[in-house]
Structures are given as structure tokens and as C-alpha cells.
Amino acid sequence: MAVLTALMLPFAAMPAAGAAPVERAQSNPVTCSGRTDAIRIGVSPGASIGTLSAADLDRELTLARDAGAFAVRVDIDWSAIESTRGAFDWSRTDRVIDAIVAHGMCPHGIIAYTPRWARVAAAVNDSHSRPANPSTYAAFAKTVVQRYQNRIKIWEVWNEPNIVTFFKPAPDVTAYSALLRAAYTAIKQVQPGSTVLVGGMAPSEDTNGNIAGTSFLSQMYAQGSNRYFDAFNVHPYTWPYLPNDPSTVSWNTAMKMWSMRDTMVAGGDSGKQIWITEFGAPTGTNPNSVTEQGQSDSIGIVLDAVLGNDWLGPAYVYSLRDAGSNPADTEQNFGLVRRDWTPKIAYGRVDAYAAEHSVP
Secondary structure, X not given: OHHHHHHOOOOOOOOOOOOOOOOOOOOOOOOOOOOOOOOOEEEOOOHHHHHOOHHHHHHHHHHHHHOOOOEEEEEEEHXXXXXXXXXXXXXXXXXXXXXXXXXXXXXXXEEEOOOHHHEOHHHOOOOOEOEOOHHHHHHHHHHHHHHHOOXXXXXXXXXXXXXXXXXXXXOOHHHHHHHHHHHHHHHHHHOOOOEEEEOOEOOOOOOOOOOOHHHHHHHHHHHOHHHHOOEEEEOOOXXXXXXXXXXXXXXXXXXXXXXXXXXXXXXXXXXXXEEEEEEOOOEOOOOOOEOHHHHHHHHHHHHHHHHHOOOEEEEEEOOOEOOOOOOOOHHHOOOOEOOOOOEOHHHHHHHHHHHHOOOO
16 A cells, blocks of 8 residues: 555645746746756647647746746657758757757657658558668667757657557557667767657556556566666546545556666666656546546646655646647647636646756
8 A cells, every 4th residue: 555655745835726827936947957846847738839829838838937847848859850851941840949948947858659651660650650770760769969069958759659659550569669769879879968758648557459568677687678767757646536546546647657667677677757747637528537636636636746756757647738628528628728728627736746856
């Protein structure tokens, strides 16, 4: 029951719904290297951040900064940047990364998604295909780091490689490990002091072609792939249940972080953290949605666990703003603020939490 005890920590103080952000001194914007918060909270806004107007991008990033976020996780989408081999279009990516830096936060780059010319034959029609050749992916990763090394220090190698949706034609630990090894080596050649993360593990069991994060990690250690990451990475969604609900222990991704930690310690990596680069819960009217109070409670439980366990790294809330206004669609309602920009209870909770645990 150690897992449950660790997760069942007291909730942080929570402002009422719609409460104004906590007043926090705004001097010069903090830099990635200068951030010293006791708990580091990031936001993972999703791919749509690249399509925002200048005004909406500024507004969204201002909300993130004012809530205490230290980093914003963004796609470095290979399929969009190098759709034709050797021809690069950095315009959308430059715009977003420059805006994050201008707002005093750290960009966190996910190097992912394969252009048609580099895909495996079995998934040639899907950008979520794994690359046919790890060295080709690594060459792109190296180009990315060379371009952004003065702005990005945190790199994530792919996204959710343990599920079919994001690693077609099917998840494969050996194939992913080859990708990770090639990319890690290329990134460290350019930027030795960077932090390289495993692609965040989606919530899953060993079913329907997917691989549970615990199984994925164990296989990586069996193959020696742990030499090629600085931190493991998990997406511990548990909605519509709370992360500390004892009835969900058999599958609960948040609780399974403790067994992942055991695997890492047994493999000699007690000094490496597990980062959480997506977590949250959707509000709305869908049967699998949660109330706004439930969303706030779910986020608070995870943040308390991170604060109480130094082997857990930064935690990134998904997402900042609702992607749409249909309350029946879970995918549209993960935001800390609604589509009309008004805050949900969880926005005030994250803001208060960051303020309470910030180190001057």
C-alpha cells in the first residue's frame, strides 16, 4: 500500500472557481537555467498551439506563465518541417518557440512524426509511422538541436511510442530503442548538457498491440537502452477515476510509476527521474468526463505526489485551453481554461500550487 499512501497526500489549498491568479512578482522573465521552483509545473498544450493567431498565442502563453509554468511542451514535427527530403520549413516552429522564450518560459521539444519519404512501408500513409531508418531520424534530430540549442534544453524522443496510435504499424521496444539510441547520441554530440527524455508512455495494458509502460521500461533495461535517456517519462491519465482511487490499482498508470521506479533502481539508475509530460482530465458531459472539481482534484493529487517524491520530475498539465466548445467530446475539454478563456477551478489550483511551492 506504499503507492496509495504516497499518492494520498493532502490537497493543496484551492481557490474558488473563477478566482483571479495569485499575485506573483513579475521581474525579468526567468530563464530555464535560472528556475528554482521546488516543484516545476509545465503545460502541454497540444499540436494546435502552432495554428493560433498571434493574439491567441500571446494570450495562451501569458496564461501559462501567470499560472507558474516553467516550460511549454511543443511538437517539433518532422513531417511538417521536412515534408520534402532536404527542404526545411521552420516558420511555424520558430514562431512558437520564439514566443515561449519571449514569455520567459522554457520550450520543451518533442522530436516526432515521420515525413512520407522516411516512413516504414507498412505505415506509409500515416505520419505516426515509425521511421524506416533510425539514422535518418537522428540526422533530423541533430539538425533540430543545432538550430535551437540556444533556446531548447529539454528534448523528448517521440511521443507515446508504446501504443499503436503513435508508433505504427505497431509498438516495438527494439525498434524504439534503436531510434532512441541514434537520437540521444546525435543530440548529445551537439548539446552535451541537454536533458533527453524517453517519449512519454501512454496509459495502456499489454493488449491490442499496445505495450504497458511497465513492460516497455523493463524491456528497455533488458536491452541496455537505459544508457540512452536522462529520464523516463509517463503520461499518467486515470480519468474518469482519481489517481489515488484504490479500486483502479490493477491498471492505474499513476500508481504504476512506483513499480517503474523499482525497475530503474534495480537497473542502477536511482539517480534518474520519471518525468510526467502529460496528465489531466477532461471536464464536460461525456460519461467519461469529470466535474471541474474532479479535474482540479485529479491534478492536485499528482502534483502532491511529485512534491513528495524527489524521483518524480516536472509535471506538465494537458492542456491549457479547451480545444473546442462541445461538452460531450472529451478531447475538447482538457483545458485549465474554457474555450472562451474563462478559468476552470483547476487553473486557480495550479496557480496557487506554483506560488506556494516557488523558491525565491
